[in-house]
Amino acid sequence: MGLLVHPDARALIFDLDGTLSNSVPVHVATWNQVGEVYGFKFDTKVFYEMTGRPTIEFARRIIADFGLSADPEEIVKLKQQTFWDSASLLEPVNEIISIVKEYYGKLPMAVGTGASRRSAEVQLAELQITKCFDAIVSADDVTRHKPEPETFLECARLMGIEPSKCQVFEDGELGLEAARKAGMIVTDVRPHINYGNWAH
Structure with missing residues (x-):
């Protein structure tokens, strides 16, 4: 089974480092x-x-x-x-980028990351996917970082979608916990990704 968008999802939220970007x-x-x-x-x-x-x-x-x-x-x-x-030197995580490209223009999408805004913008520009996202919530935009749900709840607010209808794609334990606390549809991407020598 590959990575799938949940049938109930009305918006998609992606972590950045280790999810979109093999950084x-x-x-x-x-x-x-x-x-x-x-x-x-x-x-x-x-x-x-x-x-x-x-x-x-x-x-x-x-x-x-x-x-x-x-x-x-x-x-x-x-x-x-x-x-x-x-x-x-950054490389895309192709398994996730393909979902972004498939759903671009079909569902609202956001990036919810613990990286700084500048780091997020640099990485998304390098991966050439900046235009795909309706919102970026970085470490600079919240006071309570992962594992608290604020990052993902802010993504949902900016997209105007109920948290329970947002699907989060995430590779970090703290982020997975944050997504669960936010009451979102949670997808751990790690079993689906080949990180090369940098297996989690």
């Missing part, structure tokens, strides 16, 4: 570039534990884990700039 290898590589500057080795386990959380929380976790005396805001700035500079 994990690029994120890990850029975290390690930041680590060369600050003196730490990024543990990919942290990425899977925290995927869906804002970058500032990753920075605080790294500072705590490695006992760094760095400013988390400075780490975030360097990480984000390094990531944006590497955007050409």
Whole structure:
């Protein structure tokens, strides 16, 4: 069975990193570039534990884990700039992008991500799918991030669709929990995706 749009869905919401964009290898590589500057080795386990959380929380976790005396805001700035500079290395998750293209113009669609707005815009532009979405809700647009449901509820509000009629496509545990809390139709994309060497 491939990935299917639920017959009750009146709108679709997509996570970004690991769902639309196979960005994990690029994120890990850029975290390690930041680590060369600050003196730490990024543990990919942290990425899977925290995927869906804002970058500032990753920075605080790294500072705590490695006992760094760095400013988390400075780490975030360097990480984000390094990531944006590497955007050409991003690859689409074709299994999900094909759903986006199939339902473009048929159902309203939104992106609900823990990434910053700039990061979301850079990635969607690189994947050439920006025009497909009616709304983008980023880490900059909410105060209570995944696993809280605010990101996805805001997507539903912007599209004008009842939360129970929204289907969420998500690869992160925190995001799946957020979608369930929002009372939405929840689809864990991980069993359907070939991430290459970056299996969840």
